[in-house]
Amino acid sequence: MSLSLGLIGHPIGHSLSPWIHDHFIQLAGLDGEYKLYEGDHEQLPSVLKKLREEQIDGFNVTVPYKQVIVDYLDEIDQDAETLGAVNTVVNENGKWKGYSTDGEGYVRSIKEPYPDLFHSQTSVLILGAGGAARGIYRALMQQKVKNIDIANRTQEKAKDLLTLQKDDKNSDVLSFEQAEAQLSKYDLIVQTTSVGMKPNTDKQIIQLNNVKQGAVVSDIVYQPITTKLLADAKSRGAHIHHGHAMLLYQGQLAFEKWTGKNLDVGHLVHKLENKLRGE
Numbered sequence: 001m002s003l004s005l006g007l008i009g010h011p012i013g014h015s016l017s018p019w020i021h022d023h024f025i026q027l028a029g030l031d032g033e034y035k036l037y038e039g040d041h042e043q044l045p046s047v048l049k050k051l052r053e054e055q056i057d058g059f060n061v062t063v064p065y066k067q068v069i070v071d072y073l074d075e076i077d078q079d080a081e082t083l084g085a086v087n088t089v090v091n092e093n094g095k096w097k098g099y100s101t102d103g104e105g106y107v108r109s110i111k112e113p114y115p116d117l118f119h120s121q122t123s124v125l126i127l128g129a130g131g132a133a134r135g136i137y138r139a140l141m142q143q144k145v146k147n148i149d150i151a152n153r154t155q156e157k158a159k160d161l162l163t164l165q166k167d168d169k170n171s172d173v174l175s176f177e178q179a180e181a182q183l184s185k186y187d188l189i190v191q192t193t194s195v196g197m198k199p200n201t202d203k204q205i206i207q208l209n210n211v212k213q214g215a216v217v218s219d220i221v222y223q224p225i226t227t228k229l230l231a232d233a234k235s236r237g238a239h240i241h242h243g244h245a246m247l248l249y250q251g252q253l254a255f256e257k258w259t260g261k262n263l264d265v266g267h268l269v270h271k272l273e274n275k276l277r278g279e
């Protein structure tokens with residue numbers, strides 16, 4: 001039987017998901033296709049009706065529908081419900097169930113190159129407190145870490161993020177200035193805001209003067225592939241982790257939910273990088 005997958009969102013013309021999932025379909029030795037279903041808010045109900053009629057096996061959901069999609073589901077995974085966002089829908093015997101693979105995809109992507117990063121003394125700093133930060137915080141809390149501090153321009157949003165995990169008594173909310181001053185505390189720094197993204201590639205959210213030797217600096221922005229923050233981190237001897245790896249691994253997890261197949265996708269990180277470079 002042929003696998004039918006896709007993506008809903010607006011705009012999605014430049015999405016890398018078809019490239020990623022076409023590779024996964026091939027790697028899994030399956031037959032199928034991953035299609036783009038673009039539509040504005042007004043068209044969304046008819047797009048979803050079409051997907052129901054076509055009995056699509058599963059689809060991804062991206063901006064701006066990660067919240068509104070919840071109204072069209074039959075079921076929602078506990079984590080996705082807590083986060084209030086869904087990026088993956090699975091057709092489970094005719095019922096649509098929503099999941100969020102962003103956070104766990106991020107954790108998979110960073111554990112691949114840094115398998116020993118997480119232990120009871122690992123101190124993490126997340127920059128930003130939006131949708132991506134929420135998913136990453138939740139997933140990192142499920143790893144063994146000492147604390148996960150959150151620095152955000154709007155402090156209220158960071159405080160709200162920490163309420164996702166009521167038993168987290170070790171993590172603090174910081175300003176960017178405070179984060180810069182105590183940067184040497186952190187073993188992992190995760191940049192989740194849009195600062196530094198094309199076309200504003202000369203922007204850097206915080207200065208890294210105090211970065212710890214051996215720390216990992218991670219940026220979820222993948223255009224450019226190496227952001228100013230990552231280039232700076234590298235020049236200071238820190239390890240770096242690129243945003244496109246997260247993209248690949250959140251796809252890996254979605255594909256696993258659709259097909260039950262856990263693919264080894266490590267070799268595709270470099271291939272995706274070449275694709276992003278236009279090679």
Ligand code: ATR
Pocket residue numbers: 127128129130131132133152153154157192193194195
């Ligand atoms: P996403 O779903 O990609 O995380 P989002 O929910 O809109 O997007 O969150 C954007 C994040 O980037 C927020 O943390 C936002 O900070 P605020 O909460 O203060 O708005 C942050 N952000 C965006 N532009 C920024 C800028 N110029 N300076 C600092 N933070 C910025």
